[in-house]
Amino acid sequence: MATWASKKRQLDKLKEEVRTQLHANAGNPSEQLQLIDEIQRLGIEYHCEEEIGQALQKMYEKHQDWEENDNIYAAALYFRILRQEGFKFSSFKS
Secondary structure (H helix, E strand, O other): OHHHHHHHHHHHHHHHHHHHHHHHHHHOHHHHHHHHHHHHHHOOHHHHHHHHHHHHHHHHHHOOOHHHOOOHHHHHHHHHHHHHOOOOOOOOOO
């Protein structure tokens, strides 16, 4: 049983590190999007759904001019992840 308890503590520590990284990257949306994408690809999004949801909501509310972003990869991640999570918006300028 000591092994199970130590594994549980290790898992909890790793989950907290991921949450900390999400908050630490709040000032850099491109890095935050890459981290969210990696978390989703690993299939562990459910461990930090609330933090991811809050981060995406803030990005959506600020809606930086991703269309004019030189980093096409980050812009594509922005549109894909937000649409995948149910956010509605047009990618075309009006």
